[in-house]
Amino acid sequence: MKEEEINVFVNGVVHYFETMAVVPAEVSSPYLIDGLTGSIMEYTGVIGITGEYQGNVLFTAPVEMMAKLLALYDNQEASVGALLDLVGEIANTFSGNVREEFGADFQISPPLVAHGSPKEVRTAEGLQTYCIPILWLGMRANLIVALR
Amino acid sequence: MRITIKKYYGLIAATVLLLVCTLGLVASRGAFEPSIVLRGYAPLAVFLIVIALVALIAQLLTHTLRVEASLASNNAEINHILASANEGLFLINKDFEIGRQKSARVKEIFGDGVDVSGNFFHLLHHVSPQTEIKLAREYVELLMAGRVKQQLMRDINPMQEVPIEVTQPNGGTVQKFLHIDFTRDESEHIDPKQPRALVSITDITREIQLRGELEQTKEQQQERLDLLLSVVNVNADELDAFFNETKENLVEINSVLAQEGAEHQDNVEKLASIATMVHRLKGDASALGLDFFESAFDHFEESVSLVKRNMYIDGRDMMALTVQLKEIINEVEMVKTITPQLRSVGTSQLKAVETEISSIPDRLLQVAQRAAENAGKHVDLSCTGFEVLADRPELARKMDAMAIQLVRNAVVHGIEAPVDRLDQNKSPLAMIRVNLAKEEARYKMSVLDDGRGLDFDRIRAKVAAQLGMDEKQAEKLDRGKLLHYIFQPGFTSLDEATVDGGRGVGLSLVRDEANNLGGRIAVKSSPGKYCQFAVTIPLAKES
Amino acid sequence: MVVDDSQVICRQIEAVLSKQDFDVVSTAADGVLALRDFRMLKPDLVTMDLTMPRLDGIQTIKQMMIIHPGVRILVVSAVKDKATALRALRLGAYGFLCKPFTRFELAEAVDVLISDLGKT
Numbered sequence: 136m137k138e139e140e141i142n143v144f145v146n147g148v149v150h151y152f153e154t155m156a157v158v159p160a161e162v163s164s165p166y167l168i169d170g171l172t173g174s175i176m177e178y179t180g181v182i183g184i185t186g187e188y189q190g191n192v193l194f195t196a197p198v199e200m201m202a203k204l205l206a207l208y209d210n211q212e213a214s215v216g217a218l219l220d221l222v223g224e225i226a227n228t229f230s231g232n233v234r235e236e237f238g239a240d241f242q243i244s245p246p247l248v249a250h251g252s253p254k255e256v257r258t259a260e261g262l263q264t265y266c267i268p269i270l271w272l273g274m275r276a277n278l279i280v281a282l283r
Numbered sequence: 284m285r286i287t288i289k290k291y292y293g294l295i296a297a298t299v300l301l302l303v304c305t306l307g308l309v310a311s312r313g314a315f316e317p318s319i320v321l322r323g324y325a326p327l328a329v330f331l332i333v334i335a336l337v338a339l340i341a342q343l344l345t346h347t348l349r350v351e352a353s354l355a356s357n358n359a360e361i362n363h364i365l366a367s368a369n370e371g372l373f374l375i376n377k378d379f380e381i382g383r384q385k386s387a388r389v390k391e392i393f394g395d396g397v398d399v400s401g402n403f404f405h406l407l408h409h410v411s412p413q414t415e416i417k418l419a420r421e422y423v424e425l426l427m428a429g430r431v432k433q434q435l436m437r438d439i440n441p442m443q444e445v446p447i448e449v450t451q452p453n454g455g456t457v458q459k460f461l462h463i464d465f466t467r468d469e470s471e472h473i474d475p476k477q478p479r480a481l482v483s484i485t486d487i488t489r490e491i492q493l494r495g496e497l498e499q500t501k502e503q504q505q506e507r508l509d510l511l512l513s514v515v516n517v518n519a520d521e522l523d524a525f526f527n528e529t530k531e532n533l534v535e536i537n538s539v540l541a542q543e544g545a546e547h548q549d550n551v552e553k554l555a556s557i558a559t560m561v562h563r564l565k566g567d568a569s570a571l572g573l574d575f576f577e578s579a580f581d582h583f584e585e586s587v588s589l590v591k592r593n594m595y596i597d598g599r600d601m602m603a604l605t606v607q608l609k610e611i612i613n614e615v616e617m618v619k620t621i622t623p624q625l626r627s628v629g630t631s632q633l634k635a636v637e638t639e640i641s642s643i644p645d646r647l648l649q650v651a652q653r654a655a656e657n658a659g660k661h662v663d664l665s666c667t668g669f670e671v672l673a674d675r676p677e678l679a680r681k682m683d684a685m686a687i688q689l690v691r692n693a694v695v696h697g698i699e700a701p702v703d704r705l706d707q708n709k710s711p712l713a714m715i716r717v718n719l720a721k722e723e724a725r726y727k728m729s730v731l732d733d734g735r736g737l738d739f740d741r742i743r744a745k746v747a748a749q750l751g752m753d754e755k756q757a758e759k760l761d762r763g764k765l766l767h768y769i770f771q772p773g774f775t776s777l778d779e780a781t782v783d784g785g786r787g788v789g790l791s792l793v794r795d796e797a798n799n800l801g802g803r804i805a806v807k808s809s810p811g812k813y814c815q816f817a818v819t820i821p822l823a824k825e826s
Numbered sequence: 827m828v829v830d831d832s833q834v835i836c837r838q839i840e841a842v843l844s845k846q847d848f849d850v851v852s853t854a855a856d857g858v859l860a861l862r863d864f865r866m867l868k869p870d871l872v873t874m875d876l877t878m879p880r881l882d883g884i885q886t887i888k889q890m891m892i893i894h895p896g897v898r899i900l901v902v903s904a905v906k907d908k909a910t911a912l913r914a915l916r917l918g919a920y921g922f923l924c925k926p927f928t929r930f931e932l933a934e935a936v937d938v939l940i941s942d943l944g945k946t
Contacts, residue, residue: 138602145599162598165605166540262612270545421912434938435921439911562877566835
């Protein structure tokens, strides 16, 4: 998988923050992770991908960031349900961006959401998964690209 | 032209004579009481002065003529060189002004429309605007300054591949590539304050094209094969160490990427420490001859410097590095997994070669002893050094074959019968030493025996007999000629052929084989003491 | 004296120099270590990498030329950047050898480097 292709996902997230949040997000340098342990935060949205590449792309964020983001949507109560809903929304939004870029070959499933570690996601052994930190207002979310 | 006393001794003699005679004349006419003897010599002195003057003038004249002749012939030579040289040649001075003399090729290289004169760098900029003139000029300045060794600057000559646009007679333009080389003029008469350099320009357009084509094919097909082969050639422990260190370093690079900080400056720092690590990895791979990994790290290094060029470095710019890091990690893992299998194939072959080589001393000893037995002689043989050919099984076989011939030759011709040896106070057990050594640019095999040495009288007699020469003609054959004959097919100094010698093919075979391998054979000998044949074979070019 | 951040390279250079009857008085993995030893030992000959942690080759050469201007420095580096290599030579290095190199090339370069001196 090429850097441009992975950056399509990153741009999706950046675009989301640009549009929704007043302060833009910053992208830190991507690195490799072995499995998801340690990289998953409280709220995670997962999209599944089939086609030329197969696997998952995850957006995972801490509760504080989710609460701040939720606050941008007028008068929402920061319940677990609402936060899960939002993280699904974020995943949904940037997966839409991705579809635009990759075209029809790229099959993207509707997002799954998880509070805690998502059980459905399996990644290859070794340093095979990309983790891209997204920094916003001093908080950090991760975009995780686990595709083969 | 250097002045030597020898060349001028005529001139000096004439001048000395002139001085002596003049002094004599002055003395004889001087104010003090002239002696009769001296006065009587005055006409003679005048006569001698005239002779000396004539001699002096003649000397000066011939000298002038000689100098002119040699200048004329020098000029003719220079003109010939300039007309026929394959390179574009001219001199530049310290202000980079191009000299008047240019080789014919210069015009061809730059095309008719370009005036090759004036400042060299103006010309260079004119024909190749994309070349960095500042760098090129710094290089030439450094070269002219003379401190840096010019042989050790060639690699960083920034003008090794200069692209130029050449206007053709029909008005179109073609791109050419030039290799421009500079050599500081180190002749003695050059004033160090006025240095000059010879510029030699080669048109390498065709080479560049070929290289491009070759590289493409090579990259596509050979890369993996090279990788596999290079891995087999590296010592197992070193390779394991390399894989482990590389893996550690790659993990380290990953943790640098994982460090906090998304600002431009954070990334600049991350890049700096990654660059250092990648550079070291590249060096290690290159030191072990692992071309594949070397080029992978080279590529990585290049990506790092590409990312560095961004005005503002964002995490997304760094993505290229992470992707490459993953690829390299996978390559290392892949090679690590398949190496044991590759190695088992490789080592079984190596083992076979090793056994074959390790049996060479035994076989040579057998050959020597059998030949000695047949001739009623006693011989001991030592053989060392063949293991340097462990990586060249084919050559090992050929060297072995040559050694067998030379050992036989030593037993049959070199070594005396035990009785004769006792007569000369030598041990009846003769010694033969076979040694093979790898020297800087060649293999050298020597076969030394402590026998009678070459018997030139006997060889001369044989040569004369075989060529039907009479005694007088035979006496004219010097040792060099005779040595030449002993390597000719059909020559033998033995009267009767045996299994082991006397057919006159042994030495000629060895010489032919040595020649086939690009090497030569030489012989040293001292009568009654020893005879040594030495075969030298150049190392084949290292791939 | 051999300055290079790779142990593999240091060992290789050391082996070649010892064969040529040089005493390798020190090997250093970066410019800081190199300068520390250089002050004490004042070696005649230094092989110098350019890309190193802490203090790079260019800075190290600069310092060395101040401490002991008579030193002969051979830059041994894979830098493709000719401007940097030229800079090293302008600062006082006597020659440049491009990595990767064979033992023979290194030996030859060292010979050239000291061609106008008596070997020590």
